Amino acid sequence: MQNLKVTSTAFVHKGEIPIQYTGWGKDISPELILDNLDEKAISIAIIMDDLDHPISMLVNRDYNHWLIWNIPAQKVVPENITHGKQVKELEGAIQGLAYGKYRYAGPKPPRFLKKAHRYGFHVYVLDRMLDLKAEVKKKEFLEIIKPYVLQTGYLEGYYQNKK
Template sequence: MRLESSAFNGGQPIPERYTCDGEDVSPPLQISDVPKGCKSLAMFVDDPDAPVGTFDHWIVWNLHPKTNDLAEGVSLPHEGENGFGTVGWRGPCPPRGSPHRYFFRLYALDTMLPLREGSNREEVEEAMEGHILEKAELMGTYRRK
């Protein structure tokens, strides 16, 4: 399985447009090579370099397994509570200084997740347990000026 973005390459800076310093919309993402038997996709976007520990920017589940593209700024039906205390995408917004890494982790699951809108990361991870078929990862960086 592969996860890519037309806005940035893996290991490269995430454009300002997708951060708190810009439009704060989610970047476009492309998904390919989803394994057979996949019933849904789930994704976490987080910053492990945050001063408070890993900080969630986007939690998504029950994406259709035939999803190839997530358009820029897309709003999805099954989104969880991020580290800002809101539901949906909130882009990189690190303290000024060193760059932070942002991991987009996509999971192919053998089930749909019976979760309520706004579920938190722990609830999503618990529901995913034992159902992960495959994982793909994309990492971008961001440094505030």
């Protein structure tokens, strides 16, 4: 399996996520750049989790902010992906639930928490499109895709309330 390098024009790995990509700003998804994409790639899936959410620490699981799949294989996943179950500009990519909505839900740690939260963007390159309902849960999704993963990549950023 070749290494997949994931970067963003918005922030560097382990760097600060700018406010426009957060729930306190415009709440738009950042552009992601995929280097060394496998030539057999058919689709891309992305999961974004809050690695430091207080609830996730209590129940020992990540707090999901974004689940999207069936993005046609491409080196650049554009910024500001529209909301909704189906994403027309990405040839019908499917968004699962994040914070009860079918969309990217940017970082939004509670204002009373002064600690930075880390957010992980997990990128999966698959050898097929998936026939799944948008209501699929993250845990089930990860089990389903296991046999089809050609590459994985990871990008992490953080956000901290400044007020």
